[in-house]
Amino acid sequence: MKAAAAGVDGSTLLVSGLAGSLTPEILVVFGIILLALVLFVTEWLPIDVTAILVMVLLILLGPDGVVNLTQITTTEGVSGFSNPATITVLAMLILSSGISRTGVVQILGRKMANFAGDSLNRQLLSTIGVAGPVSGVINNTPVVAILVPVVSDIAHKGNTSPSKLLMPLSFASMFGGMLTLIGTSTNILASDVSARLLGQPFGMFEFTQLGIVVFVVGSVYLLTIGHRLLSERVPPEEDYIQEYDLEPYLTEVVVTEESPMAGKTVGDAIDSAEFDADILGLVRDDETTIEPSQFTRLRAGDTLRLRTDRETLDELVEGETLTAAGTPETDAELEPDDAVDQTIVEVVIPRGSFLAGETLASSTFRQRYDATVLAFRSRGGTIQQGMDRKRLRVGDTLLLQADPDSIDRLSHNSDFIVAHEPERPEYRTEKIPHAAAIMVGVVGLVAIPFETIGAWLAAATGVAAFGALSAFSLPIMLTALMGVVAMVATGVIKATELYDAVEWDVILLLAGIIPLGIALEQTGGADLLGALVAATANYLPVIGVLWVFYLSTGLITGVISNNASVVLMLPVAVEAATAIGANPFAFVMAVTFAASTAFLTPVGYQTNLFVYGPGGYRFSDFLRVGAPLQLLLSVVTVLGIAFFWGLRPA
The missing domain is CATH 3.30.70.1450 (Regulator of K+ conductance, C-terminal domain)
Known part of the structure; x- marks a missing residue:
């Protein structure tokens, strides 16, 4: 970066970066990153365990460990647990769970079903129209978990293959997640990294204008082209x-x-x-x-x-x-003649389920749930025999047979997503006004410019006391925690349900991976990678380099966690932007949008895993539908960033 400031061109940076800047510290951090990437892709360890392993290695090889090669102290190594992004995500997961327990999303889903009928266009429009906007105010992961059974039922009742609707459901939730800061944990993490690197966190509606553009363009694609590229993997008649x-x-x-x-x-x-x-x-x-x-x-x-x-x-x-x-x-021959309720259902294993990493034998599945697994899908393959010895993974879909009471109990168990709505749902509909008011307060105390309003009123009226309104402008971490307390106090969510509402693997992932980004910065690894990417400015305009970052982040997110890709790519993006004299915040936006819209594979984003099994998809389905969408949105997003934030520093 200093060389760039002295006028050295990109080619010189490239050569000198490789020859002189590759220090032992950088090599060690790159080695840890490579190890993390391999473990993320192969899933030899759960992703949260991989993140904790990364944290341990960084501390072990830091000044408080055996040798100082990562420059990460013990305090910095565990700082991810106290990081505002981690705490904010934890609070937002609880708030999202509270809202889901009121049944408001399910009620919207029923209205969606009434509108959809047996028209594929209306089914798609209602799916996208509910999943997108709702994902802007509730974390998009639980939104998809809630809507998978709703959309599956809409498909079967409307004589449509669920394969035509479930992938659009996941993609629409990603579009919606980019409407506000709280739409996805990736946005919250990116905001924290941006604050650390640039002193510029995201506002609640920082990127809403571009999010709306992305939502509209992506929705039009799904309504016109996307669904035509989807095969009917699951038959409409559901046998x-x-x-x-x-x-x-x-x-x-x-x-x-x-x-x-x-x-x-x-x-x-x-x-x-x-x-x-x-x-x-x-x-x-x-x-x-x-x-x-x-x-x-x-x-x-x-x-x-x-x-x-x-x-x-x-x-x-x-x-x-x-x-x-x-x-x-057929199902009818397997079920009893007098059965009035369904006894065969699909369930998806979500992130955070204790079954992830277990086998059917080690989890004593049949005895614990009074249900028998007939077969299951894992990463696009179907397994019908030797199931007791196969390790279950997040996103696997189990085909179960159980009595109706057992299925109803499973539908209320956070270890599963049952791909049909329960016969006897237990929603706290009377708490909907409380939950809505609390979310308005959480968002309003962050989004409303109290300081600006107070200053304007003080100037207009001459009453200096109006300046005290600035005290109402609070950080999202604090308002989210206040919202959690309010939800417990009003009975929207019970105190005993708080811990079940948190996806602890996501929290551990954030806590373990945040120090890796710090190590990448402190050892000079981000400088080196940024300088190498900056060399492309000799051949590409600034908007071209920005586009390269968008595509690179999208590809990386396709094979590792979206949160991990943000932590790794944002420091590099900021250094590259600084080296070529571009607007660093524009590059931060490109990485954030690319990491939050991962369409290429089913494993890069959790919502894709939720629909992978119930939709009967193959890995190639995501590539066939997602690649044109990723390319289209890369152009739209990069042009939008250039328009809204500019390519050069203000």
Whole structure:
């Protein structure tokens, strides 16, 4: 950066940066970044554990550790836990949970369903029209979690494939997240980094004008081109057995008089350690029981509905003297004839679920939830056998069979997103006015320019006391915490629900990754990378360099966490902008927008993971629909930044 100020051109910076600036400290920090990237992409460790590992390495290799190569003290290493961005995100997650518990988003969803009908255009318009604006005032991650079952039901009732609506739902929530500062945790983190680097945090509606442009352009794309690029991966008629290709894995067997199973309990009848099989139902005297009790004793003549493969079935028939009786080919054949409620549903594992990283066996899934997993989707693949030994990941979609009461309980469990609305929802609709007033207060105390109003009134009236209005202008961290207290005090959310409302892996991710950005700055790594990127200014105009940063951030976010990409890219962007004499804040905006609109892969943004399984998508679907959208918005966003904030310092 100093070389640039002395008039050295980009090529010289490039050569000197590589030859003379690559210090041991920078190499160590780059090595830690590379390790973090590998772990983020491969998921060998959960992302929050990876972030904590990064924090430990930075401290261990800092002045308080074994050798000072990262320049990160213990205090700086753990500063992410007390960082205003971390605390603000924590508070906003609680506020978002409080609003969701009132049922206001679900009520909007029902109105959306009434409007949508069986028209795909109206279904898309209502999905985008609700998800986008709501994501501007509530963190977009819980918005998608709430709307996945609503949109799935809209699709099936309207004879539309959910594949046509769920990806637009995720993308629309990203558009909406860029309408305000609190729309996504990425914005809050970027604001904190911007304040540290430039002394210029984001206002509540700092980028609303550009957010509206992005929302409109992105929505038009989804309504006209995007949905046409989406294949109907999930059939409109919703038959899970056919959709998950389960016919070869479902069968019925009859317990004979000679069978060793006669007299045994359901829990002891089949050795799960030896046989990959589950008893799904019991037919006795023309009465079908879904998920029979583990203590129910089998009798001769009972018909058992099993989930197993053909090889295991042959072993059971041969060794246990069972008689094969047929194979259910549709959901209706698997469910009891007198069932009035659904007994087969999909559930998605969200971030923060204790099941992430566990197996069905280690989590004692069936005993804990009174439900049997028939199959599950993981990263686009469908798994029907050997499921007990497969590790579950965030975004995996489980196909469950359970009795209606168990499904209703699952719908109220934060470890799952059930892809259908519960039959008996428990919303605190009477608290909607309280929640709305609290959110207005949280936003208003940040957004309203009390200082400007007070100064104007003092000048206009000559009453100096109006200047005291400036005291009402408060930081978002404080107003968010005040909102949490208000929600508990008014009963919008209970004190016992606070901890469940927080996505602790997101908090740990922020706490662990923030020190990495500090190390990148303090060791000179950001200077070096910024100088290298600044060299492109010899061949590109400033707006071209800005576009490069947007695209680079979008690509990085596609394979790692959006929050991690902001922490890594913002210091580099600021240094590059300073080196070429550009407006650093414009580059901050480019990185922020690119990190918050990750359309290329299902793993770069959590809302994409939420819809990955229920939509039956493949990895290539996101690339096919998301790549043109990412390219379109890169042009729109960069031009918008140049128009609203300018490319040169004021």
